Amino acid sequence: xxxxxxxxxxxxxxxxxxxxxxxxxxxxxxxxxxxxxxxxxxxxxxxxxxxxxxxxxxxxxxxxxxxxxxxxxxxxxxxxxxxxxxxxxxxxxxxxxxxxxxxxxxxxxxxx
Numbered sequence: 001x002x003x004x005x006x007x008x009x010x011x012x013x014x015x016x017x018x019x020x021x022x023x024x025x026x027x028x029x030x031x032x033x034x035x036x037x038x039x040x041x042x043x044x045x046x047x048x049x050x051x052x053x054x055x056x057x058x059x060x061x062x063x064x065x066x067x068x069x070x071x072x073x074x075x076x077x078x079x080x081x082x083x084x085x086x087x088x089x090x091x092x093x094x095x096x097x098x099x100x101x102x103x104x105x106x107x108x109x110x111x112x
């Protein structure tokens with residue numbers, strides 16, 4: 001790799017499912033990606049509705065999905081947005097402190 005090529009780490013993404021009483025759809029949670037000036041919120045995406053901002057605590061209201069479902073959801077997301085699925089890393093657990101600090105740094109850059 002040349003010095004001019006940028007190396008990036010895959011973006012962590014948690015794939016979860018809403019309870020049946022709330023539609024049962026899948027939601028992709030990008031815990032390290034700020035989407036507002038509120039550090040407790042992050043970027044999220046649903047098959048119906050698309051991108052949005054949400055409280056990371058939404059994880060407590062949703063259920064994990066199988067690895068196969070998670071991979072399929074990330075592949076669908078990547079295809080829809082013209083991205084390589086390899087830029088995402090599936091996570092089951094999130095280091096909430098590290099994710100919060102990453103979002104705080106992004107917000108600080110926006111405010112600068």
